[in-house]
Amino acid sequence: MxxxxxxxxxxxxxxxxxxxxxxxxxxxxxxxxxxxxxxxxxxxxxxxxxxxxxxxxxxxxxxxxxxxxxxxxxxxxxxxxxxxxxxxxxxxxxxxxxxxxxxxxxxxxxxxxxxxxxxxxxxxxxxxxxxxxxxxxxxxxxxxxxxxxxxxxxxxxxxxxxxxxxxxxxxxxxxxxxxxxxxxxxxxxxxxxxxxxxxxxxxxxxxxxxxxxxxxxxxxxxxxxxxxxxxxxxxxxxxxxxxxxxxxxxxxxxxxxxxxxxxxxxxxxxxxxxxxxxxxxxxxxxxxxxxxxxxxxxxxxxxxxxxxxxxKEPKITKSEVDNQKRLQLAREVRDISLIEGTSLNCGIATQESTLVSIQRSFYILFGLQNAMFFLYDQEYDIIYGNNMGGQSELINELVMPLEKGKNMLADALLSKSPQNSFSYQDEGNLSLIDEQIVRLSGAEGIFCIPMTSRQTQAGVAIFGIHKSQLPRLEKQTKLLTAFAQQATHSLAACHARDEQTKLIELETLTATRAKARQIVHEANNPLSIMKNYIKALGVKLDKADPAQEDLLILNEEIDRVAKIIRQLTESTDAAINLTELNINGIILDLIRIMQESLFEPNQVKVESNLDSSLPHIMTDKNKFKQVLINLIKNAVEAMSRGGQLFISSRNNVVKNKFNYCEIIIKDNGPGIPQEILDHLFEPVSTTKGKGHAGLGLTITKSIIDELDCKISCKSDIKSGTTFTILIPIN
CATH class of the missing domain: 1.10.3210.10 (Hypothetical protein af1432)
Known part of the structure; x- marks a missing residue:
């Protein structure tokens, strides 16, 4: 060619x-x-x-x-x-x-x-x-x-x-x-x-x-x-x-x-x-x-x-039916215009899905592919890049002031008229950031359409084009501008819904915290009584009595429960309290304290294989202990007729060139159904039936992410379920 x-x-x-x-x-x-x-x-x-x-x-x-x-x-x-x-x-x-x-x-x-x-x-x-x-x-x-x-x-x-x-x-x-x-x-x-x-x-x-x-x-x-x-x-x-x-x-x-x-x-x-x-x-x-x-x-x-x-070519004639169809189509278009002109898009949509719809509509209506969006932030008076699927992540790093003469995007938004890089280049006005956007588009130049209306500035849509396409786009300026105004209204409606949602969430959160403070106050009373009884029991027992260690663990667990309850009243998640932690020691303590209260009543035999070379890890003791307790309890509850629980630790496990400590908690229960396994860490994914909210693994995953660890699960009806935790070695 x-x-x-x-x-x-x-x-x-x-x-x-x-x-x-x-x-x-x-x-x-x-x-x-x-x-x-x-x-x-x-x-x-x-x-x-x-x-x-x-x-x-x-x-x-x-x-x-x-x-x-x-x-x-x-x-x-x-x-x-x-x-x-x-x-x-x-x-x-x-x-x-x-x-x-x-x-x-x-x-x-x-x-x-x-x-x-x-x-x-x-x-x-x-x-x-x-x-x-x-x-x-x-x-x-x-x-x-x-x-x-x-x-x-x-x-x-x-x-x-x-x-x-x-x-x-x-x-x-x-x-x-x-x-x-x-x-x-x-x-x-x-x-x-x-x-x-x-x-x-x-x-x-x-x-x-x-x-x-x-x-x-x-x-x-x-x-x-x-x-x-x-x-x-x-x-x-x-x-x-x-x-x-x-x-x-x-x-x-x-x-x-x-x-x-x-x-x-x-x-x-x-x-x-x-x-x-x-x-x-x-x-x-x-x-x-x-x-x-x-x-x-x-x-x-x-x-x-x-x-x-x-x-043989069919005998083509312009029949009365053809004329009727053309007239009927014209009437349909008129009716559509009337309906579309008097209705608003009231559907529930996020900003991302709205932008995707706008991007797709630019292609369907005008043949303009792969729109890049730069949105306006009114609070800081800037325009910032918003990466869409299939585009360079570098778009997100571009930020520019909304000032006339600084860049082509700002000029388009302030003048409320389309701009193109070819005209700017001919006049010597193409800024450095404009040149960067041209290179990101992968085309000869860019065409910039402002998304604005009388009272709203949403941002600009940018398209990579060849210079030969410019005359056609300039002929469609009125239609492009009209569509961009509709896009602006959609984004503004989306923004208004987001603000309303945030306001409702804030009001709900305020009311929830007020109720939580009341619950925390009432719950602290029995916890304080339990701590006093444990202290009195410790005084009565001989200092060398083996039960003293168990009382110490119980006291720590009551403190941990009190701390978890207090988090209900805090405006943000509790900060991570990093301490040097002996992972093997935590596992052995939990096995000992759960032996009589959890394992024996449920006919579960526990076997451990802990790597003695496992180093001490800097992490949050209470949060990590909560993860282990949730996984062990889940495993025991899954084995309703008894079974075996295997807990192991291993040092220097390499995944994707990084070193981890590995903890495995494995049961020989009936396994997790595939439909649950696919959404395991989402809320209300439970197989335990009535009385269980299905939030345990969601909380576990949240803590694991917070601690910068990793968790995975494998399960089948023959071998049971295995949870693997990877803790990064600092």
Whole structure:
């Protein structure tokens, strides 16, 4: 591809490709029904080239991070969500109604739709016949084979229409495209599909669908399938060539060709009827070459009939139904505008999800990909970067003052008008931070759209663009500004909800703490009495009595309980009190104190294997002890009929190049169900039944994180459950 072709591609408008009003009306109707499934929507969208291209482009944008294999088209819709699909339907309808493109006899959209759908249907039938594992991929490849024609015609309607009427075969047509435009429709189609980052050979299938048999004989199956679908759809090729190609390329015999042609014709006719598309495919049968010399006479007649029906271009007429559909679509767009103009988005959304929706809408409406957002902080009067999925983390480190003349972003926000780096560069006003953002965008320059309204400054949206795209964006300034204002309102509403939520949380927390102070005051009384009794018991016992050590442990545990209760009244979590801790000593103390109170009553035998080389660790004694107690209690309670508990420690365990001390607490109980295991450290994930809140492991995980440790769990019904704690060695 030469430099002129590359420049042409950069200038092409590919987001506003036209669809038949009949299809758009059907899609709008389905979107407005509460019970419409993704499958229903997929069955409408995948009948139209332009709509399918919008879905594939949006579903494979940078936000979704990685390309996806097309196995089922419905998955793409699920990935986008119903709101995005409705946005595609509405934006496509609005653009269709207000488009300046007029349909010509040379490029009849109904004829294009019919041929594309026939090609797609045949591609899927062929894929099934040859056991190609991705029939939906073959279908979409067939549907998009000539999307390049749609792109070129919508960008250069008069010039391309004259090309369509000036050639007799596809070879001559390709030469005319190259001569007058510098590029062919299949190169344009391949470029567009390649821009979606699909994990697929679809772009190659489009690029090579005009190649002769000898060139694609050993190519990928998808390329051969789409080539055959194209040949069977086109009326350029005689029947002998079609049969010969089917047999030599994919091993499909004449009878199967007949069957597929008849099936495709019937299916497309049914679809056209369901969409109220009036296409008359009845044509006079012309004499055909003998393509099946070895076939029976009846088969020969079937082949002729099917070939004529499919290969001949349908008789396209502008019927009264078509005019009615255009008027009906215009009325639908008017009604949508009235509804959207008098309603607010009252859905519950976070700032992140709102930005994701705005980013996706910029692509669906304007073809602007991977928006970078810089948000305004009113308190500090600054603009700061907000990284989105798939973007450089360095964006978060960029902060700039909201002062006129300091940078392009501030100028855009203060002037409430779009700015671009090309103009700033020409005038010598591009600041250093502007240059950094251009480099982060990975493009030739950037286009900056302020998100502002009369009373609100939300920030700016930035897009990496080529200079050749600038004229098109400048023409859309009013529409871009109007959409940015809507985005501002959404972000402002989101911010207001966040502030209201914080206020409610603060009021709730204040009331909870007042109640907690009352509980703490009442709980301290019995704890004080218990401490006094333990002290009195210690005085009565001989100082050398072994029970004195047990009393000391009980006294420490009462102090620990009192400290935990006091935390209920503190405004923040208790600070970490680092002490040098003997982990093995803590484990042995807990085993001793729990022997009579927990292990023996539950018929649990405890075995320990503690590494004597374990060093003393700097950590919070009370918090770490709480973690061990929670895990040991959980293990015992899981073994309702008794069992074995194994506790071990090990020094110098290396994980990801870091040294840790390892503690393992293992039981031979019934294990944890997988559905619980997947959400183990979330609140209310409990298998203990009534009387247990399911918060123990949530608290445990919270403490582990606070102490900069790590915890993991493995469990199955045969070997029980194992918790592993890793403590970093400082």
């Amino acid at each position: 030469n430099q002129n072709s590359a420049l042409l591609l950069e200038r092409l408008e590919v987001t506003n490709l036209p669809s038949l009003p009949h299809v758009l009306l059907k899609l709008l109707e389905a979107c407005n029904r509460d019970n419409s499934s993704f499958r229903t929507l997929a069955e409408i969208i995948n009948k139209d080239t332009a709509l399918s291209s919008k879905v594939l482009g949006a579903a494979n944008s940078a936000y979704y991070l990685r390309p996806h294999k097309i196995t089922v088209f419905e998955q793409k819709l699920i990935l986008l969500g119903l709101d995005a699909i409705k946005s595609i339907a509405i934006s496509s309808s609005v653009l269709q109604v207000f488009s300046n493109i007029t349909f010509s006899s040379e490029f009849a959209l109904k004829r294009f739709w019919y041929n594309s759908l026939t090609s797609a249907t045949l591609a899927k039938l062929i894929a099934h016949k040859v056991n190609f594992p991705y029939p939906d991929e073959a279908y979409l490849s067939g549907l998009l084979l000539d999307i390049g024609q749609l792109v070129l015609w919508s960008n250069f309607p008069k010039q391309y229409a004259s090309l369509l009427g000036s050639s007799e075969n596809e070879t001559e047509f390709s030469l005319l495209e190259t001569k007058q435009l510098g590029i062919t429709h299949y190169e344009v189609g391949s470029w567009l599909i390649n821009s979606w980052n699909l994990s697929s050979f679809m772009s190659d299938a489009v690029l090579y669908h005009h190649e002769p048999q000898e060139r694609i004989q050993d190519a990928h199956p998808l390329i051969k399938i789409t080539r055959l679908a194209h040949v069977l759809t086109s009326d350029e090729f005689d029947q002998e060539y079609r049969v010969s190609l089917a047999e030599s390329l994919l091993g499909i015999d004449a009878k199967d060709v007949v069957s597929m042609l008849q099936t495709a014709t019937e299916q497309v006719a049914i679809i056209a009827q369901s969409l109220d598309i009036d296409i008359n495919t009845n044509t006079e049968e012309e004499p055909l070459q003998e393509a099946l010399p070895a076939a029976e006479a009846s088969e020969r007649r079937k082949f002729r009939a099917a070939a004529v029906t499919t290969s």
